[in-house]
Amino acid sequence: MMMVENYMFDAWNQLLHGVKAGEVPFLKAHGVPIFEYLEQHPEDLQLFGESMTSVSGTENPAIAAGYKFSALRTLVDVAGGHGSLLATILKANPKLRGVLFEQPSVIARAGKDQHVTAKGIAGRCMLESGDFFESVPKGGDAYIMKYILHDWDDERSVKILANCRAAMNENGKVLVVDNVISPGNDPGWGKLLDINMLIIGGRERTKNEFAAIFRDAGLKLTRVVPTKCPLSIVEGVQARRPGRENRGVETQSVGMFGPPWSPSVDLCRKELLHGGDGQSSRNGSLPVLPQFVRNRSNLRLTRTKK
Numbered sequence: 674m675m676m677v678e679n680y681m682f683d684a685w686n687q688l689l690h691g692v693k694a695g696e697v698p699f700l701k702a703h704g705v706p707i708f709e710y711l712e713q714h715p716e717d718l719q720l721f722g723e724s725m726t727s728v729s730g731t732e733n734p735a736i737a738a739g740y741k742f743s744a745l746r747t748l749v750d751v752a753g754g755h756g757s758l759l760a761t762i763l764k765a766n767p768k769l770r771g772v773l774f775e776q777p778s779v780i781a782r783a784g785k786d787q788h789v790t791a792k793g794i795a796g797r798c799m800l801e802s803g804d805f806f807e808s809v810p811k812g813g814d815a816y817i818m819k820y821i822l823h824d825w826d827d828e829r830s831v832k833i834l835a836n837c838r839a840a841m842n843e844n845g846k847v848l849v850v851d852n853v854i855s856p857g858n859d860p861g862w863g864k865l866l867d868i869n870m871l872i873i874g875g876r877e878r879t880k881n882e883f884a885a886i887f888r889d890a891g892l893k894l895t896r897v898v899p900t901k902c903p904l905s906i907v908e909g910v911q912a913r914r915p916g917r918e919n920r921g922v923e924t925q926s927v928g929m930f931g932p933p934w935s936p937s938v939d940l941c942r943k944e945l946l947h948g949g950d951g952q953s954s955r956n957g958s959l960p961v962l963p964q965f966v967r968n969r970s971n972l973r974l975t976r977t978k979k
């Protein structure tokens with residue numbers, strides 16, 4: 674339903690402009706990002722939430738069966754909509770506790786949702802509102818997010834992941850539930866959906882692309898678990914902190930797995946983490962910064978001790 678609403682058609686009409694100018698078609702059409710637009714249009718927001726619940730109806734059982742949730746104590750559903758996925762997982766795992774995290778206007782609706790309020794679930798499902806670009810609830814053993822990272826570009830996705838990393842228990846996990854685009858030109862639902870995500874400024878990703886944003890958020894992709902629906906569960910854990918290899922150099926952090934750092938530092942960081950030498954960029958525009966060292970999970974600005 675939400676893909677064929679008038680506000681989406683208006684955004685699709687800006688596809689050519691978006692491709693030519695490199696701008697987000699939805700922004701060109703409406704002047705605000707999609708979730709801000711929905712906040713301003715409560716009827717569309719309601720329909721969007723109910724459509725997500727409806728789409729999820731076929732996916733939730735496959736996701737709940739596709740991962741060993743029984744090994745967890747607390748599962749946080751980051752931007753879990755009206756809560757049907759979390760409720761399905763809680764129902765299948767009677768000892769598990771859940772936290773449904775969403776924007777305030779959506780949490781208000783989720784509180785009345787039949788899934789979340791169902792017998793046997795309500796007492797184990799906390800509702801919490803907030804903004805995942807600010808923070809997410811602390812203390813989860815795992816942070817699941819279905820159809821979330823595909824809404825956002827890499828920079829914002831890294832921010833969401835980094836906030837999960839900062840909030841999780843030791844040995845915590847992120848469980849990203851999205852399409853994982855297969856290599857080559859085989860047809861796939863995710864490839865079609867990718868064009869819809871382009872319209873709103875998001876994207877579907879390959880396994881390597883997930884690995885890259887995980888790395889930039891201080892996480893390590895551990896495995897991709899297929900499910901009996903088109904979505905996969907991309908699992909990540911905290912990347913190992915820098916080890917002893919930096920002894921002998923004085924280090925000063927340039928940021929804890931996320932902005933703010935200057936764009937040039939960010940460029941250098943990406944260049945180094947993904948294989949460059951830090952002295953030049955593909956377009957030759959990078960300044961030569963003070964010496965950087967590469968390590969497994971983060972990049973630190975270093976000064977050699979005199």
Ligand SMILES: C[S@@+](CC[C@H](N)C(=O)[O-])C[C@H]1O[C@@H](n2cnc3c(N)ncnc32)[C@H](O)[C@@H]1O
Pocket residue numbers: 708725726729751752753754755774775776779803804805806818819820821824
């Ligand atoms: C595509 S929906 C996915 C919902 C749910 N996970 C599902 O699969 O049905 C994206 C969700 O992200 C939420 N969202 C968008 N921006 C957010 C923010 N800044 N903080 C928290 N949630 C946000 C929206 O309210 C929306 O419910």
